[in-house]
Amino acid sequence: MLASVARRLLSMLVTLLGVSVIIFLVLRLLPGNAVTAQMGVSAGLLSHAQRVALDHYYGVGEPFLRQYVSWLGAMLTGNLGVSLSSRTSVVSLVGAALPVTLELAIASMVIGELIGVLFGVFGSLRPRGVVDNAGQGVAVVGLGVPSFVIGTGLVTFLASSFHYFPSSRAFAGLFSNPWLNLQQIFFPALTLGLGVGAAIMRTTRAAMLEVVSTGFARTARGKGLSKFVVTWKHLFLGALVPVVTMSGIQLGYLLGGTVVVEQIFVLPGLGRLLVNSISNRDFPVVQSVTLIFAAGFIVVNMLTDMLYTLIDPRTHAR
Amino acid sequence: MTGAVAGPRAKSEALLELRSVRVGFRERRHEHEIVRGVNLLVRAGEKLGIVGESGSGKTLTVLSVLRLLPGRLQLLSGRVSFAGQDLTELRERQLRQVRGSQVAMVYQDPMTSLNPLLRVRSQVVETLRAHGAGRDEAHDRCREVLYQVGLPDPERVERSFPHELSGGMQQRVMIAIALSVSPRLLIADEPTTALDVTVQQQILELVEGLQEHTGMAVVWVTHDLGVVARTVDQVAVMYAGRVVELAPTRRLFARPSHPYTAALLGALPSAGAGHRRPLTQIGGTPPDPARLGSGCPFRARCRHAVARCEEEEPTLIGRGEGSFAACWRAPEEWAS
Numbered sequence: 001m002l003a004s005v006a007r008r009l010l011s012m013l014v015t016l017l018g019v020s021v022i023i024f025l026v027l028r029l030l031p032g033n034a035v036t037a038q039m040g041v042s043a044g045l046l047s048h049a050q051r052v053a054l055d056h057y058y059g060v061g062e063p064f065l066r067q068y069v070s071w072l073g074a075m076l077t078g079n080l081g082v083s084l085s086s087r088t089s090v091v092s093l094v095g096a097a098l099p100v101t102l103e104l105a106i107a108s109m110v111i112g113e114l115i116g117v118l119f120g121v122f123g124s125l126r127p128r129g130v131v132d133n134a135g136q137g138v139a140v141v142g143l144g145v146p147s148f149v150i151g152t153g154l155v156t157f158l159a160s161s162f163h164y165f166p167s168s169r170a171f172a173g174l175f176s177n178p179w180l181n182l183q184q185i186f187f188p189a190l191t192l193g194l195g196v197g198a199a200i201m202r203t204t205r206a207a208m209l210e211v212v213s214t215g216f217a218r219t220a221r222g223k224g225l226s227k228f229v230v231t232w233k234h235l236f237l238g239a240l241v242p243v244v245t246m247s248g249i250q251l252g253y254l255l256g257g258t259v260v261v262e263q264i265f266v267l268p269g270l271g272r273l274l275v276n277s278i279s280n281r282d283f284p285v286v287q288s289v290t291l292i293f294a295a296g297f298i299v300v301n302m303l304t305d306m307l308y309t310l311i312d313p314r315t316h317a318r
Numbered sequence: 319m320t321g322a323v324a325g326p327r328a329k330s331e332a333l334l335e336l337r338s339v340r341v342g343f344r345e346r347r348h349e350h351e352i353v354r355g356v357n358l359l360v361r362a363g364e365k366l367g368i369v370g371e372s373g374s375g376k377t378l379t380v381l382s383v384l385r386l387l388p389g390r391l392q393l394l395s396g397r398v399s400f401a402g403q404d405l406t407e408l409r410e411r412q413l414r415q416v417r418g419s420q421v422a423m424v425y426q427d428p429m430t431s432l433n434p435l436l437r438v439r440s441q442v443v444e445t446l447r448a449h450g451a452g453r454d455e456a457h458d459r460c461r462e463v464l465y466q467v468g469l470p471d472p473e474r475v476e477r478s479f480p481h482e483l484s485g486g487m488q489q490r491v492m493i494a495i496a497l498s499v500s501p502r503l504l505i506a507d508e509p510t511t512a513l514d515v516t517v518q519q520q521i522l523e524l525v526e527g528l529q530e531h532t533g534m535a536v537v538w539v540t541h542d543l544g545v546v547a548r549t550v551d552q553v554a555v556m557y558a559g560r561v562v563e564l565a566p567t568r569r570l571f572a573r574p575s576h577p578y579t580a581a582l583l584g585a586l587p588s589a590g591a592g593h594r595r596p597l598t599q600i601g602g603t604p605p606d607p608a609r610l611g612s613g614c615p616f617r618a619r620c621r622h623a624v625a626r627c628e629e630e631e632p633t634l635i636g637r638g639e640g641s642f643a644a645c646w647r648a649p650e651e652w653a654s
Contacts, residue, residue: 213388215430222386223445223495224418227410233444237435312435313479 008305012298019294020075024068027283035060036281071287081284085277090288093273098292101258101269103174103181107189108254112196113247115142119197120204120243121236127209135201142198147257151191151264158187167265188265192257196250203246207239214238240311248304252297332399333535334360334383334421334503339396341378341387341559349394352607353378354559356396357634360503365529365536367546367567369582370556373604376539377426379556380505384417401502419449422496426508428488432480438464439476442495449499463494468524486517490524497528503535510545522549543586547571552640555579558605558615564634565641575643577620577652614646622652 035054036043046054055061059070074081080090119135126132141150159165166183174181211217212235220234259271266272270289277285309315341353353375360366370376382393383405398405400416408416425431433441439460446456464472467490480488489509496504506525510518526549529536538550546553546567553570555563555578563576574580584598602619614620617627626646634642 215425215427216433218386218388219423219425219431219492219495220433222384222417222423223448224414224416225444225448226414229444229448233436234433238433314434314481 004309005306008302012302015298016291016295019298020072020291021068023287023290023294024071025064027287028064028067075288075291080288083277083282083285085280085282085285090284093285094270094288094292097268097270097273097289099174100171100267101255101262101271103185104188104192104258104262104267104269105251105254107185108192108196108257109247109251111189111193112200112250115193115197116200117204117236117243120201121208121231123201124205124208124212125231132205135205138194139198139201142194142196143202147191147195148260148264150194151188151261154187154191155264167267171266171268184265184267188261188267191261191264192254195257196247196254199250200243200246204239204243207242208235211235211238237311241308244304244307244311248300251300255293255296331362332359333362333364333401334358334537335397335399336379336383337397337399339379339382339398340394341375341382341391342394343390343392344394350608351394352391352559353382356556356559356561358554358561358564360535360537362502363533363535364552365538365550367550367553368537368539368556369541369543369546369553371541371604373607374556375559375607376541376556377507380423380507380537380539383505384421384423385413386423415449418445418501419499420501421503421505422499422501423505423507424489424492424496424509427512428485428492428509429480429512431492432488434480436479437476438478438480438483438491442476442491442498445495446498459498463498464491466497466528467491467494468520469494484517485513486520489513489517489521493521493524493528497532500532501534503537504529505537505539507539508541511541518545525549543582555582558610559607560615560644561634562616562645563641563643565637565643566639569639569641573641573649575637575641575649576645577622577647578616579643580649580652581619614644622647 035046035051035058039046059067071081078091080094082089083093086093115138119131119138123129123132123135155165155167166180167187169180169184171184172178172180216238217230217235220230225234258269259274261267262269262271263275270292273285274289274293276282277289336356336358339353339356340349340351342349342351344350356375356379358366358368358379368376368379378387378391381387383398383400385393385405387393393406396406400421403416405413405416432438439457442460442463443456446459447453451459460476461472464475469475469487469490475483475487475491480491483491489512493509504525509525510521513521522545525536525538528534536550538546540546543553550567553563553565553567554561555570555576557578563570563574563579565575570579571583574583578600581598581600585600587597600619605615605618612631613629614623614627614631617623620627624647630646632644632646634644637643637648
């Protein structure tokens with residue numbers, strides 16, 4: 001067990017290293033550099049000497065490998081650089097934005113799992129029944145309608161019909177003003193959670209229908225166990241591995257989804273920070289945030305893998 | 319009445335009785351029958367064997383008792399009485415009290431019948447808990463039954479996951495689960511089929527021993543006549559969804575009254591090694607239940623078929639000595 005965790009951690013580091021190379025190269029291949037990003041059109045007015053000095057300061061002309069190594073070295077010491085547009089440290093920017101995105105992601109997953117598991121399980125107990133059909137309806141909406149449509153629709157609907165628009169007020173921290181914070185997080189989380197829930201519901205339903213016809217499901221019913229125990233202890237547990245897989249994938253996508261939804265609901269999270277930084281050519285921020293998203297994705301994948309071994313003892317054998 | 323008479327009489331009470339049980343599925347008001355009217359009677363403490371090829375409906379018949387039919391299959395009509403109570407009229411909640419505690423089942427493939435994600439202990443204990451045992455009581459009983467079914471080191475077994483046990487041990491666990499609540503009837507649906515031959519014998523002896531010890535009734539479903547020869551009091555031979563012969567075991571082996579039974583016996587290797595005879599096989603395949611038509615379903619494979627067999631399907635007819643067969647021709651008339 002310990003060895004397999006160590007092996008996974010190592011492979012995670014290697015992946016992360018690869019991701020950092022790609023991010024670094026992609027950003028360097030874009031037209032423009034730190035100096036032009038800083039100065040905009042006025043970069044053209046610089047004298048040659050000024051230009052050389054600035055290039056030297058930002059390390060613009062350096063070989064890529066050297067730039068990369070110095071970036072990596074700085075990152076490993078916890079120095080993510082300084083934002084070009086706001087002139088504050090990237091660490092403090094990310095530090096402010098990360099909790100918002102984490103809260104949004106967790107809230108979305110909770111909503112998604114609730115919708116997905118409940119509709120999936122109860123739908124599968126009576127295929128084509130009322131619950132199942134309702135669930136399928138939700139799934140069609142959740143899978144078919146993109147989150148920016150649901151999000152803007154939700155905003156418009158709440159604002160015009162109820163004059164209720166919590167996002168118009170300054171974002172409140174979870175601990176400083178929890179009530180307002182939850183109102184502000186709930187609707188974006190619902191927007192993302194619908195999509196997540198739809199995918200999880202489909203997986204849950206399909207897995208449950210498969211498990212229902214297995215021998216151990218029959219044994220469980222034949223023993224005289226209550227419906228609750230049969231459904232959750234035997235059927236749902238048996239269906240859990242694919243559900244966890246799908247949840248991991250969805251959580252990964254969710255990190256990307258926050259970019260759009262944070263924009264719509266004006267949440268000061270990582271996604272919004274990323275979008276703003278891209279339009280400002282704020283390389284240090286873009287690099288760091290992208291890397292954090294990638295790391296999040298990898299960590300989620302690793303956790304899913306480890307969950308398998310907890311759920312299914314047979315995976316130990318490998 | 320004296321006690322000496324009361325004993326056997328109590329034993330002769332009907333415990334499980336199937337009457338005109340039909341199993342199949344409905345499709346747009348049309349009924350597709352697979353089990354086509356089965357009548358069976360098991361008395362308390364009695365051992366009944368149900369024998370037939372795969373597809374003969376033997377497994378579906380016994381699964382219908384506890385309403386465990388898979389998928390779209392259902393009991394189309396008929397009565398299933400257990401200890402005087404019609405199980406078909408019970409609500410799910412009431413039936414739950416019969417399942418496991420009054421009637422227990424052991425299935426064909428232990429590998430898939432145990433939940434692979436739960437420890438053995440959990441699967442034994444939950445059965446006891448569902449039928450009213452306290453936590454400590456259930457744990458004690460768990461160890462006791464695991465020991466009773468001959469598992470070495472019950473402490474280790476109860477901590478194991480099913481995949482850590484051999485097939486034979488898994489089936490012993492299934493039997494332990496079945497026995498834990500002391501059922502009055504054990505339905506064993508081909509419990510030895512998925513096991514090695516040596517293990518088959520052990521399981522067979524185990525169930526036999528436990529039956530003697532507890533006095534429960536046993537319904538033993540198998541496709542192997544050899545298995546039932548020693549174990550059961552009565553044998554019901556099923557073919558194409560019906561019982562074609564029902565007889566006390568000895569009588570059935572000595573003088574089969576249905577050509578199908580006779581053919582099955584002919585396909586059985588005899589125990590005496592010096593007594594060498596070639597094994598015969600039954601030509602053809604069992605009929606598709608969807609197109610049986612009229613007439614005896616066995617006629618196409620029967621060497622003794624006559625014109626009447628084409629027209630009319632025979633029902634069980636008494637042949638003396640407690641033997642019944644669904645055949646138009648008495649064994650004396652069979653042309654050999």
